[in-house]
Amino acid sequence: MFKLIEIIKKNLRLLIRSKSSALIVLFGPLLLILLISMAFNTSSLYDIKIGTYSDSYSELSNSIINNLNKNEFHIVKIDSHEGCVNSIKSNDVHVCAVFPADLDIGSDEKIEFYVDESRMNLVYIIINSISTKVSTKSTELSTALTSTLINSINNADSQINEASGVISKLSVNLNEIKSSIESVRKSLDGIGNGTNISSLRNRSYELNLTGDAGELINDYQSLIDSVFSETESSNSSLNSASENLDVQIENAEDINSTFSNIKNNFNSIEIKEVSRIVSPISTEIKPISDDSTHFEYTFPILLVIVMLFSGLLVSSTSIMEEKESKAFFRNFITPTPNYLFIVGSYLSNMIIVFSQILIIFLALYFVSGVSISQEVVVNLLIVILLTSSVFILLGMLIGHLFKSNETSNLAVISLSCILLFFSNTILPLETLPVAIKEIADYNPFIIGVDSLKEILLFNAPLRDIAMQFYILLGYIAVIIALIFVVRSFSKRRYVEGN
């Protein structure tokens, strides 16, 4: 133990004695956190420039532009379509929006947005933000149009209601007329078919009366015949009228039934609120943790980046310095076991990385006022310990593996780039081919960031990140074994080199 403490003391002294290293170790992370917390401590976008072009700006296109201008976007009107697109290439604007000439509602032409796909992260943020603004305007227009439509439907409905009442009355009246006609017709039938009149006429013929009585009878007879004939004629007219009435009643009923169908159809429209017709499905994208800024989302990444670079660089440099040191040989021949130097070196580097992380947390507390809740401190420490151990041990392995400082630094930078590139920091892993993504899922950088996110943002218990925990432990075991093997080789190389 005494030896271990002496090794750690020696390593830390060597670091502190090198003023530039000490400055970088102590103030590097402080500066980093200060700059990043100031830069990302917001949830807004700043100074996004949108170039716009149209052959002829309409009221609608100006209204969309005004809507964009109200927010964080800065609008620059450009004279030509080509000039607008070129402005993106020359970084004068971030997006170019080309509006069709005289854009109006119902226009088939589309608003075109040009973006620089090489700035993917920015593009996604801008597209999302612009889409929101444009869709707000689009919703406003849809709402106005739909309102008119709904009002017309409501008017028609009420008019149909009125007409339907009139037609019902008409139908009733027609039925009443029909029944009156029927009763007249029946009366006439009674006259025509009346036994008394027929028998009376027949009897008058039988009497064969002459003189005035005969004439009178004949007059009666003619009169009766004429009445019969008129009755028959009226009867047939009434029949015809009755038939017509039947048709009209049917028509009135048909109209009534049509109105009734239309009303039913109107009634079957369940949603009559304009806003719900315009956006029948309401969506709202909400953050899974409340009140977080860009900085808080990026903090786990920042923390792992510090662990990655500090761990790899500090440990590989300290091993290289030790190897190139005059004292390397004496250390080998002292009665001190090999593992003690490895453990000593690991602990020294761990102290440095932990000091940096402590500085980051202190800076975070004092600069941004963000504090870590006590519940997550232990879990946080475990994840930081495991993640930084992986990077420190990797750095030590590189230090033992390579012969010169230059190659070692190159290896560290290459490895850092690989770990950083195959993480979600630069590009979403989902954009990678499946096979590569599956491998990249085991990237200790990703494992560290995911674990820290779960702990810092969602207060996840340790059992939720058990798998990540075991993977990191596995890495540590494998790398330690490799360090022992490589250290024995590097001893041989040292001898052969001398």
Add this chain to the structure above:
Amino acid sequence: MAQKPFIQFLDITKIFGKNVVLDNLELDIDYNEVFGIIGKSGSGKTTLLSILVGFLKPEKGKVFFQGQDITNTNMPDSIRQQFGFTAQEGSFYPKLTVRENLEYFGTMYNLSSNELKTKIPQILKLVNLEKDEKKLASHLSSGMQKRLDIACGILHDPKVLILDEPTENLDPLLRKDILKLIKKINKEKNVTIIMTSHLLEEIEQVCTQLAILHAKQIIIQGTINELKDYYSKNQEIVLETYSGKYEPLIKILKDKKNVSKVIERGSKLLVYSPEAESVLRIILKDLEDRNEKVLDVDLNKPSLSEVFESLTEENVQINRDNKEKS
């Protein structure tokens, strides 16, 4: 039964890749000697010392320390504790102070903090660095750095102190200083010192025993006087002619039984013989016969340097063969 040597190398062979560095090497070192190993650069001196301290394992052979086989890179701590080592370029941390270096290496050599408190002032006094204990090692002069290096090697009271080229890169005054210190350590601490060097004068000054490492083997071992006596049987004729062409003369001398060795060095010819005067007469007669003019001729007892050179340089005939081959 004869007593076993304090340190014994038996039949040691060490190979790096295809390069045989030591081949069936044998060497005995006695207790409390200041033992010098001389050899040309790259002759394998450092490799031999590395095998002794367990830093390297030979492909063949054994190393014994006080009769115990220590041919292992994983030698027990108790054995490691017996050795102190001072490498050619120094083995300390330049960014640590003198005291911090001593504390660190003392701890690595299992000294307790109490022991360190006692021993560090003693060692600082011995190496004359008392006033510089708080100085960074990198701020010390090269002589002081060498003394610090030696201090780091003897702080734990080893039985054997190994000094690999201890005076390398030092000016003559500092060299003298270090040699004095080596003698002092040997005397005051009863430490067996094994030192390598290619500077024969300093070996002559401090070493009580000497071995010459050449052609992957120890070609001779003994006290300085023994070596000198052996070679003082011969006298050295140093001849220089105007033409500098010695082939005919060498042919004649090769056949003479009383000629031990003939070496052509630069424009001179060195001839070793126990009957130097009669050989000289033969030489002069031959030169006269061939009308060769003599520029200089001298008859000496050989110095250690000459002994070394004569032992490590190949016979002139062989040299000529090699030249022809190339």
